[in-house]
Structure formats: structure tokens, C-alpha cells
Amino acid sequence: MSSGSIEFRHLRYFIAVVERQSFRRAALTLHVSQPPLTRQVQQLEEALGVKLLTRTSTGVETTAAGKVYYEEARHLLMLSEQAAARALLVGQGQIGRLDVGVNGSAVLGAIPQIIRAFRSLYPNVEVVLHSLDRSGQIKALREHRITVGFSRFFADEKDLTWEVIQTERMHVALHHQHPLAGRKILRLSDIGDQLLILYPRNPRPGFIDMMMRLFDRQGISPYRIQEVDDMITAVALVASGLGITLVTDSGCNLQVPGIIHLPLRKSDNATVDLCMIYRNNEEAPLLEAFMTVARNLKGVPARSESA
Amino acid sequence: MSSGSIEFRHLRYFIAVVERQSFRRAALTLHVSQPPLTRQVQQLEEALGVKLLTRTSTGVETTAAGKVYYEEARHLLMLSEQAAARALLVGQGQIGRLDVGVNGSAVLGAIPQIIRAFRSLYPNVEVVLHSLDRSGQIKALREHRITVGFSRFFADEKDLTWEVIQTERMHVALHHQHPLAGRKILRLSDIGDQLLILYPRNPRPGFIDMMMRLFDRQGISPYRIQEVDDMITAVALVASGLGITLVTDSGCNLQVPGIIHLPLRKSDNATVDLCMIYRNNEEAPLLEAFMTVARNLKGVPARSESA
DNA sequence: TTGGATGATACTGATTCCGTATCGCGTATG
DNA sequence: CATACGCGATACGGAATCAGTATCATCCAA
Structure with missing residues (x-):
């Protein structure tokens, strides 16, 4: 095989060797033996087509290409961790985006309260309002352009659920x-x-x-x-x-x-009635959170008291 | 094992599944069978702690977290390729940075010509001039702050080489x-x-x-x-x-x-004489290129003809 | 009701990886 | 000048991981 695929392991090992300026010392911190480090760095150099390290009798020196790739590798590992963290937050509904379909007249009532309450609980979630009539909301739901819709009433649909x-x-x-x-x-x-x-x-x-x-x-x-x-x-x-x-x-x-x-x-x-509609069996944490907020505001009067 | 390490393989497989919206179709494009894709994506989801895909009877849908991680994963792979290409260019001396030590009076002569010729051959290499006297250049060479130095003459040093x-x-x-x-x-x-x-x-x-x-x-x-x-x-x-x-x-x-x-x-x-000095056994492609340029300009008169 | 397609699983063979022992080389030390 | 030490590279055997085949459960469609 001419060049195997580069994996994160290659980057981790290479970074450790560069930072410790030694294969043996890097092996200690990585809790592996020294030969695997030699092999992985060799594989990396072969895959890149460039010598990254200059082996000396006292340790290793980093070539110009190695210095550049070291920075890039650190950056890649950092970005990988950030990506994982970000995906986790999205999965938990802590961050993300919620597309809501609203019907002209209904936006004056409970919907602003619901959105206000939701945004205070999930400040990092972007709430996007789409002005759509009832059939437009149903179409948008089926096309995943919105996650939840509000209207005065809904007919029963096979793939959708609605509640008052x-x-x-x-x-x-x-x-x-x-x-x-x-x-x-x-x-x-x-x-x-x-x-x-x-x-x-x-x-x-x-x-x-x-x-x-x-x-x-x-x-x-x-x-x-x-x-x-x-x-x-x-x-x-x-x-x-x-x-x-x-x-x-x-x-x-x-x-x-x-x-x-x-x-x-x-x-x-x-x-x-003011009704909320969404897709069946949707496992979107943001939708769950939003529905919980909406249901808890059921009893609150929507009419603001006038003097 | 709670969570194994994420590797680029996980990202490649996950990206293929998302883009083909199917494990089986992704397996065809990746030239592997379907079970490995299932397992690798499962490992990825376990490592991240988030479900990335919703398995349906007709294929797969991507969750909100999956969509986010898909973009990040594509970005990571792209950056990895760019990093490899960049390291290769640096290794070949096509791009990079060359730190040159110059001595006050010598900059009026051949050095500007050498640098001009070098920059036209390697336009993407940044040439940085350091104004250092002879001993300063030797010190900077030993500390790897410069790669080559110019002065009127040099004494012999064990770890350095000089030429006229x-x-x-x-x-x-x-x-x-x-x-x-x-x-x-x-x-x-x-x-x-x-x-x-x-x-x-x-x-x-x-x-x-x-x-x-x-x-x-x-x-x-x-x-x-x-x-x-x-x-x-x-x-x-x-x-x-x-x-x-x-x-x-x-x-x-x-x-x-x-x-x-x-x-x-x-x-x-x-x-x-105008002499050039550099470290022994330096395998820097930029230095090789620079020295070639400098040697080829030996015969060229440095004095500009006056009227 | 049935046929086709999908993803998940069990098991086996193949590949890769890691660890131990050892080598060659260069440096430091007496 | 000879020896000892430390370094990375290599060889080989065992362990872990991975991929491939066969099969299953499920769901949609005809």
C-alpha cells in the first residue's frame, strides 16, 4: 500500500513527540511504548510525503514542514473536540435553532409569551418565526422547514399530531x-x-x-x-x-x-382554541422543551389587563 | 470501555451515510460492506454521547445534532487535507519563511540581488531580514532564529559552514x-x-x-x-x-x-569577500534553494554602472 | 398477505496495532 | 581512546480491532 489513511491517532502521537522532543518521553505521557510512536509517525510522514522530524542521537528536531503540520494538527484536534461538544449541546437542546410556524392573528396572543418563556430558559437557541397559514404550516412541517406550527384548529393528519x-x-x-x-x-x-x-x-x-x-x-x-x-x-x-x-x-x-x-x-x-401541531414521533429535544413550555403556560390569561 | 477515540474513519463513514441518506448506498460508494458502517456510526454516536441519525425503514434521517456534526466533520476532513497539502509545500520549499541575517554594510551589494532573484523563483516564500552583526548571526543561527547569515568573513565554527x-x-x-x-x-x-x-x-x-x-x-x-x-x-x-x-x-x-x-x-x-554561513547538515529545502540562487549570482558584478 | 428493502446482529477471518526484545548509531564519560 | 549510556529503528509474536458473510426483525408497498 502506498499511503494509508491519516487518522487522529497519528496526529495525537505526532503532537506528543513534537512537544516532548523525544519519542521515549512522548511514549511515557501517552502510556504506550516507544515503537508504536515510531511507526505511527513514519506512517504519517509517508502519507504526507514529507519528513516531519529529524532524528538525532539526542532526540528529535522538528522540520519546517513538521512545525507547520504540528500547528495544523493541534488545530484539528481542538476543532474535533469543539465539534463533539457542539453536537452534544445540540443533541441536548441547549443550543440550536427552532423554526416555528405562526398564523397571522394568533401571534398577538399566547405565542409571544411562550417564545419569551422559552428563550429565557434556552437563551442559546435561535427561534425563527415563519408566517404561514394553516396549510402552509402543514406543508412546511412535512418538508421539515418548521418544527412546530400554531393555528386556530387543525384537521387530523396521519403523520402529524396536534393539541390544544x-x-x-x-x-x-x-x-x-x-x-x-x-x-x-x-x-x-x-x-x-x-x-x-x-x-x-x-x-x-x-x-x-x-x-x-x-x-x-x-x-x-x-x-x-x-x-x-x-x-x-x-x-x-x-x-x-x-x-x-x-x-x-x-x-x-x-x-x-x-x-x-x-x-x-x-x-x-x-x-x-389555539392549537400546536408537530410531526409524529419527533425526537427533537428542542421540540420537547418548547412543548413543555407551551403546555405550562396554558392557564395563563393571554389578555393583558387594561387600565 | 466507555468511549473509544474518534478517528477520521468515523467521520468519513458518517459523512457518506448522511450524504447518501442510507447505510447500504454509502457502503457502495465507500467500497465496504454495510455492517462496518453501522458499527462505526454507532461508535461515533457513543463517543459523542448523541444520536446523529434516526434509523427508519426507508433509510436514515439526520438529527439536528447530526446535521451540525456533519458540517463540522466535513470541515475537519477538508482542513486535514489542506494541512497535508500545506505541509507538503513547506517540505518542498514552495512556501514557507526564510530568516536571513545581514550585516549593515553588506546589504548594499549582492544581497538585494540574491533576495530579488530568490523571491521571483519562490514568490510564496516570506523572506525576513534580520540586521545582525557577525557574532549576532552566529548566535541567531545556533538558536534557529535565522537560517542563513551574510557577513564579510567568518571564523571556522564546529557546527556551522561558511562559503564565499x-x-x-x-x-x-x-x-x-x-x-x-x-x-x-x-x-x-x-x-x-x-x-x-x-x-x-x-x-x-x-x-x-x-x-x-x-x-x-x-x-x-x-x-x-x-x-x-x-x-x-x-x-x-x-x-x-x-x-x-x-x-x-x-x-x-x-x-x-x-x-x-x-x-x-x-x-x-x-x-x-562576502560570505554566507549556515548550520551543518541542514536539510531545509528553502536553504538549498536560497544557496543555489546565491551561488549562481557569484559572477554578476554587484556595482551598478554609473554614468 | 407478501415481496422487497432497510438497518441491526452474530460469528469468523483478516488486518492492524501494540508490547517485548534487540539492534545500530551517536554522544558523553572515564 | 575505550566504554557506557541514551536515542530511535526494527523484528516478531500476541492482542485488539476491523471487515465480510449470513441472517434477522421491521416496515412499506404491491
Whole structure:
């Protein structure tokens, strides 16, 4: 064989010989006998095609090439250890990157709290937010572009798992001069005849359909409905006095002048879930840690108290 | 055994498995069978303490830690090859660093030519000049701070070798209004009664003593001698009309207004050598290359032609 | 339900590595 | 000048590791 492969053992032995300036002394520190050192260094020199050491009667001297390769070898061993340490930390979830899919309106609620709590526990983990709608999150999960997604609800998928993280009550957002503005609490039946501004227009099995099912269960058929693209638009229209809209606890955090939020009667069960979705059987320590944080924040109210 | 040592083989096998996303396909490209790959990757995972791959029925997936370690492993292999290539180049003298000791006055002569020729042949070699007198060069050679030194002459040393690179004729530098200024050529006997400005005062077995031996051989005893520190001072004094001095071919390159240079008669053998000194049995390819360049420039006149 | 593919395992043969003993060489020492 | 000592290189036998063959368990797909 002309040249065998270079292994870390060659580097370790060579480094010891250079540092001790002697094969025998290096053998002592390495807890091996001297002949293996001679052989390994010979193999290394043969593989490199360069003499690294000059053998003298009193020990060894390092050639110019040997000095250069000594520095490189030390560097390589150091990098190897760093790589191992780094991989271990990643494996333990201490460092790394977590890609999270979020849905436009949901980012106002519990998600900032969850991410804040997670980042304080794992400060060296980079959290990357991807703004994706429900189907986009599912696609991104399957393509491993994200590790976890958040949306209002998910259909069952064979390769994915979802769970409810938080249940939020619905509130009615209306103009402060609206006839109902004086009330402390509202019933669904109170708003059946109002101009309802609902959102988002797409994707289609979505938030609007959930609301409509809610009215259906109460035997109410709202007949004046305006669909808009997103919650911001809906709230803006409410502020202009056009009609009323429905927002979640967390949606109340979007404060707009002239708008007040009134809760819906508890018995109406006007609630909406925040769900988390991820791949089945995923053994990602970062995901486990993130899910633990998210579940522990379930009971915390998402609505910030207003003065 | 808790954890064996990581070797480059582990990295090579792991990289192949990651890139082919399969143990079997990786085995084909590596020209080994599949079981060794399984074992080596298992050893690697055990040594690192982290699972790098997720084994599925269709192949393997790479964990987060695996992805990180894959990049690091590729980097390590690349660096290893670069280190080997670098050591080879250094061993062949294609790149590297050559430390040269030079003596003050000698740098005006052949040394710049030698270094210029060497740098054009070995453009990737860094040439570092150290300004050291003769004894300083010998000390630096023994301490491996320089690889080669230049001076006017060297005494024999047990562990060092010296050789003559160039022999320069001496010229007389005198003021253009000096009585001898009209001559075309001078003899040593012409200047025996002049005020001789000689240099350097130190170190003591040096240039001045060589000159004095030269006069002795001709039976001349110069009786008006002024010793100064260096050639620059000597030439400056000549320019002021104080006396005359002796300079080498290369010393004539130091042009000072009001000064002319006249050659000494060839039969006076008024010459001075430029010598190169280096360690015995040095197997440094850069030194070999440098010496070859220096020897080939022996015949080239060091004095630049004046108008 | 079955056929094909995947990775894991058991066992055996081959390779490599290491340790002991010894050699040749150069230096230091008397 | 002769001897003794220390150094690295070499030869050889035993131990450890590695690779190859055959086989198994599992999962997906037809």
C-alpha cells in the first residue's frame, strides 16, 4: 500500500513527540511504548510525503514542514473536540435553532409569551418565526422547514399530531358610540342582527366557518355579514363605525382608539382554541422543551389587563 | 470501555451515510460492506454521547445534532487535507519563511540581488531580514532564529559552514577636489600617507583589521587613521574633505555629492569577500534553494554602472 | 398477505496495532 | 581512546480491532 489513511491517532502521537522532543518521553505521557510512536509517525510522514522530524542521537528536531503540520494538527484536534461538544449541546437542546410556524392573528396572543418563556430558559437557541397559514404550516412541517406550527384548529393528519394549547373566549369589538356600548356583557343573540365583520376571507375552512357554526348551535342566523381579509381590517372598519366584529382574548391586545371590547356570556361557549401541531414521533429535544413550555403556560390569561 | 477515540474513519463513514441518506448506498460508494458502517456510526454516536441519525425503514434521517456534526466533520476532513497539502509545500520549499541575517554594510551589494532573484523563483516564500552583526548571526543561527547569515568573513565554527559568495574589489572614496582625484587608478602605496577613515569600530576582529593586514602585506604602514562607527559616517567625513576611505564595489552604490570612487590596482589584491554561513547538515529545502540562487549570482558584478 | 428493502446482529477471518526484545548509531564519560 | 549510556529503528509474536458473510426483525408497498 502506498499511503494509508491519516487518522487522529497519528496526529495525537505526532503532537506528543513534537512537544516532548523525544519519542521515549512522548511514549511515557501517552502510556504506550516507544515503537508504536515510531511507526505511527513514519506512517504519517509517508502519507504526507514529507519528513516531519529529524532524528538525532539526542532526540528529535522538528522540520519546517513538521512545525507547520504540528500547528495544523493541534488545530484539528481542538476543532474535533469543539465539534463533539457542539453536537452534544445540540443533541441536548441547549443550543440550536427552532423554526416555528405562526398564523397571522394568533401571534398577538399566547405565542409571544411562550417564545419569551422559552428563550429565557434556552437563551442559546435561535427561534425563527415563519408566517404561514394553516396549510402552509402543514406543508412546511412535512418538508421539515418548521418544527412546530400554531393555528386556530387543525384537521387530523396521519403523520402529524396536534393539541390544544389554549382556549380563548370571544369578545365583541364595537365602536364606543354603538347602541350596545353601555352593556357590561353580551349574548350571541344580542349581535345576531348587527352588521358582522368577519375575517379572514381565506383559507376557507377557517375562523369564519367556526363562528357560523357557533351561531348555528344557538339557533341564530346572522344575516348581515361582511367578510374582510384580516383582523386589522375588521377592527379598522369597526373603528369607522361600520359594524361590530369578534376578537379573541389576545385580539383585545390590539387597542384602537374609539373601540371597546365586551365579553360574551360564558354559557354561550363562544370560545376558540389555539392549537400546536408537530410531526409524529419527533425526537427533537428542542421540540420537547418548547412543548413543555407551551403546555405550562396554558392557564395563563393571554389578555393583558387594561387600565 | 466507555468511549473509544474518534478517528477520521468515523467521520468519513458518517459523512457518506448522511450524504447518501442510507447505510447500504454509502457502503457502495465507500467500497465496504454495510455492517462496518453501522458499527462505526454507532461508535461515533457513543463517543459523542448523541444520536446523529434516526434509523427508519426507508433509510436514515439526520438529527439536528447530526446535521451540525456533519458540517463540522466535513470541515475537519477538508482542513486535514489542506494541512497535508500545506505541509507538503513547506517540505518542498514552495512556501514557507526564510530568516536571513545581514550585516549593515553588506546589504548594499549582492544581497538585494540574491533576495530579488530568490523571491521571483519562490514568490510564496516570506523572506525576513534580520540586521545582525557577525557574532549576532552566529548566535541567531545556533538558536534557529535565522537560517542563513551574510557577513564579510567568518571564523571556522564546529557546527556551522561558511562559503564565499562574492569577492569585491576595494575602491578609494575621496573628495573631488582631493589631490589624487585626477587619477584613473590608485595603488595602495598612493594612500599610505593619507588620513584613512576606516570602519566599523566594532566588532573587533573585523573590516579594519582586514584592511590593516592588506597594508602589512604591501609593507605599508598607514599612520593617520580615524576609526568611525559605520560606512555612512566615513563617507560623510570624506564628503566634508577630512580624508579618504575604502569602500567595496557595492559600497560605491552609496552616491554622495562631491565624492568620487577610484579603483585600486588589481595586483594589490585589495579585495574583500562576502560570505554566507549556515548550520551543518541542514536539510531545509528553502536553504538549498536560497544557496543555489546565491551561488549562481557569484559572477554578476554587484556595482551598478554609473554614468 | 407478501415481496422487497432497510438497518441491526452474530460469528469468523483478516488486518492492524501494540508490547517485548534487540539492534545500530551517536554522544558523553572515564 | 575505550566504554557506557541514551536515542530511535526494527523484528516478531500476541492482542485488539476491523471487515465480510449470513441472517434477522421491521416496515412499506404491491
